[in-house]
Amino acid sequence: MQIAKAFGAEVTGVCSTRNVDLVRSRGADHVVDYTRTDFTRTEKRYDVILDNVEAQPPADVRRALTPTSTLIPNNGPGGRRLGPLGRIVKARVLSGFTRQQLKSFLSVPKRQDLLTLTAPLTTGQVTPVIDRTYPLDEAADALRYVGAGHTRGKVVVTV
Ligand SMILES: NC(=O)c1ccc[n+]([C@@H]2O[C@H](COP(=O)([O-])OP(=O)(O)OC[C@H]3O[C@@H](n4cnc5c(N)ncnc54)[C@H](OP(=O)(O)O)[C@@H]3O)[C@@H](O)[C@H]2O)c1
Numbered sequence: 001m002q003i004a005k006a007f008g009a010e011v012t013g014v015c016s017t018r019n020v021d022l023v024r025s026r027g028a029d030h031v032v033d034y035t036r037t038d039f040t041r042t043e044k045r046y047d048v049i050l051d052n053v054e055a056q057p058p059a060d061v062r063r064a065l066t067p068t069s070t071l072i073p074n075n076g077p078g079g080r081r082l083g084p085l086g087r088i089v090k091a092r093v094l095s096g097f098t099r100q101q102l103k104s105f106l107s108v109p110k111r112q113d114l115l116t117l118t119a120p121l122t123t124g125q126v127t128p129v130i131d132r133t134y135p136l137d138e139a140a141d142a143l144r145y146v147g148a149g150h151t152r153g154k155v156v157v158t159v
Contacts, residue, residue, distance in 0.1 A: 001013050013030070015034065018152075040060045046069060047070070058073060068099050068100065071100060128154055130154055131155055138157075
């Protein structure tokens with residue numbers, strides 16, 4: 001969200017009630033509280049949706065896109081059988097049947113991407129949101145906390 005803002009996008013963040021202020025404070029132009037409003041069922045249409053949760057089926061999410069815009073499903077674990085591969089294959093196959101673009105995304109650290117982020121990081125336009133910090137000998141607790149799926153930003157293990 002912060003990166004999209006830094007590069008000039010008008011951004012809508014979708015989160016639960018407890019995170020509304022956080023999301024707004026990090027620059028969202030609009031915030032949808034998913035406990036009250038289903039963003040796929042409003043009149044609003046988006047040019048790009050980065051779906052980090054995939055709580056709704058892609059067909060529902062695509063309703064919130066314009067006919068030619070882009071959906072990026074980004075739920076890391078993916079399905080039970082194929083894991084993230086299933087998400088990538090599904091996006092490729094569905095792309096052949098619609099003018100909407102379905103783009104798979106696998107994060108791979110790249111020097112050029114990191115250099116691109118230098119400016120917004122230096123100016124403070126992009127700042128990490130750290131939820132909790134754990135010492136190394138509590139790494140198992142850190143992983144359990146992340147696994148529960150309710151972190152607010154990142155969890156750090158100090159070494
Ligand atoms: N493609 C890749 O290479 C790649 C790389 C890294 C991570 N990922 C994926 O990126 C996603 C985000 O990572 P993360 O570490 O931030 O993970 P996360 O633990 O899955 O995200 C937790 C956040 O999601 C919120 N949330 C839960 N249900 C929601 C809903 N229906 N709508 C909106 N927000 C909802 C939670 O808020 P509440 O608890 O308040 O609901 C919490 O703040 C994960 O799915 C991860 O697997 C992908």
